[in-house]
Amino acid sequence: MADVRAVLLRLLGGLRTVLVGSDRVPGMRRRRAWPLIVGAVLTLLLALAMLHDTRTYYGVSAPFAPLGALLLALPVLLLVRWPLMAWRLAALTALGALAYWQQGQLPWHPFEIIVYLATLAAVGLRHPRTVLGWVWAATMLAIWLVIYPVNRDDAVAATVIVTLLTLASGGIGALISARRQLAVETRRTEEEQARSALLAERARIARELHDVVAHHMSLIAVQAETAPYRLTGLPAEANAEFGSISGAAREALVEMRRLLGVLRSAPDEIERAPQPGxxxxxxxxxxxxxxxxxxxxxxxxxxxxxxxxxxxxxxxxxxxxxxxxxxxxxxxxxxxxxxxxxxxxxxxxxxxxxxxxxxxxxxxxxxxxxxxxxxxxxxxxxxxxxxxxxxxxxxxxxxxxxxxxxxxx
CATH class of the missing domain: 3.30.565.10 (Histidine kinase-like ATPase, C-terminal domain)
Known part of the structure; x- marks a missing residue:
């Protein structure tokens, strides 16, 4: 029951993304500006190419023909960075084109079909399979409600083309997503290994320097302890001060041995030989x-x-x-x-x-x-x-x- 509920929630989440979701994908790198410039140039060229067909194919009056051509070509600009928004606009323009549909021809211009298929492929490369599935379902609904009643052969051909394109773009998108996730995991693993190596090396350095510090602390303890015997005529306060210094040095040595025990990874790693120089x-x-x-x-x-x-x-x-x-x-x-x-x-x-x-x-x-x-x-x-x-x-x-x-x- 929990699995069915999870599947339903995933499907509803994909539908919500298709309708009102954002094109922002976690982990997606920020793209450069030059693809947007190329998209703008292609959009302008496509709009100019469709300007005449907008009047002849759809029968749009001359004053509104440039606006219609621009709307039909605008998804090319959007799909560079916002493929889902580009698909929405392409779907809306496809629905709007039905108002100008003339019997005896396809409901959509060939250029418009190419633009729509391009947005469909871009959605498959950018978004997860649940989103692509809803986009495919919406496309199939439009094909079988609009084209099938007029021409069954065209409906079947369009279904095959869109389905193959959807599967191909979805597979490529899944592969790209998997490779991106693998790269992230690999980078995280390398960082963890580098951090572990750094900590291990710091512990190793600390173990080696223990002998150096212990040697200096031992000298302090011995010198402070023997000072009253080497230096005659010292007042009692000085002898007490030397005794205090000797006791503090020996306590520091005990604490250093405890610290060294924490740094050692195994009891048998104690190095008895002095550190080389x-x-x-x-x-x-x-x-x-x-x-x-x-x-x-x-x-x-x-x-x-x-x-x-x-x-x-x-x-x-x-x-x-x-x-x-x-x-x-x-x-x-x-x-x-x-x-x-x-x-x-x-x-x-x-x-x-x-x-x-x-x-x-x-x-x-x-x-x-x-x-x-x-x-x-x-x-x-x-x-x-x-x-x-x-x-x-x-x-x-x-x-x-x-x-x-x-x-x-």
Missing amino acids: LAALPDLLDRVRRAGTPVTRATEGEPYPVSAGVDVSAYRIVQESLSNVRRHAPGAEVTVLVGYDPGALRVEVTNGPAHSGPAPGDGPGHGLVGMRERATMLGGTLTAGRTDDGGFRVRAVLPLTPDPDGGDP
Whole structure:
């Protein structure tokens, strides 16, 4: 019973759309102006072509012939953006033409029939099948009430033509609608995947930086706790203050461990090894060379020590860039450049064109999402793009000064 009611409501909704509904369709992109200009030109040309026939075919008096020709051609202009309104006007002009119908000829001029069929096809491409079904039913009613009593053969031929056109336009419209919906769903899925990858990469970065922050907090706790023994002659208030600082640091370490437990996706993912930095870069490049990727390292500027956050992020950016090279350009020659600029560490990974297809079995990673997130976290920038020789370059600039909005800890 509920299904029957739903079908009836859908049919009544389609009838209401045909009678008084709008041509606005959810998800339909706004069209450009040039189709409307083309429609206006075609309307004018069709009106001029029908001006003489309006007087001879329908017998309209000369003063009203231009207006009649314009009304017959106006649906061409409307169907560009408002096909349902164009069909309504074409249907009204078809009914109005019956007042000028002369026996021995078709009720409608061939041009008028072509315009009507064009509006019918446009409705099928733009609106759902329930609306197209009511339009088809109204067209069939007019054919069998007007043409059939005069000429049965013409009525049958018109029925076949209109039915085939309706089915074709409805099928094409359904296909276009399905493809549009698929594109929307695909775009939504890609956005969700990108958002999930971003959140996962942020959690990964937070887990890595936990060791860095924990190290600094441990130093604060140890220094504050041992200060009364290293610095003699301190007043009791100072010793109490150092004790308070040590206790707060240890409480912060406990809370950080709890936070790290929330960020971990599984209990067995705890990484016991310290996070690598630029000092581990030679080992990484050696592993990449053994895997079959020729890579060279270059350094610009005088090396200087960097903070732990910059150190870890620079290493991970190089590591992920080399993984992307192996995944997308296997066999390509790679150059890793570390530039020690004033106030910023610059990392560039440049590869040439691939020597073969993508490496089999390599799944998609976080790639540029994670690298860009690491650079942004430190207040830096990351750019990536094709080179002139068909290769690819990743360039990250990591400021040495912590970003006040949330940079290096």
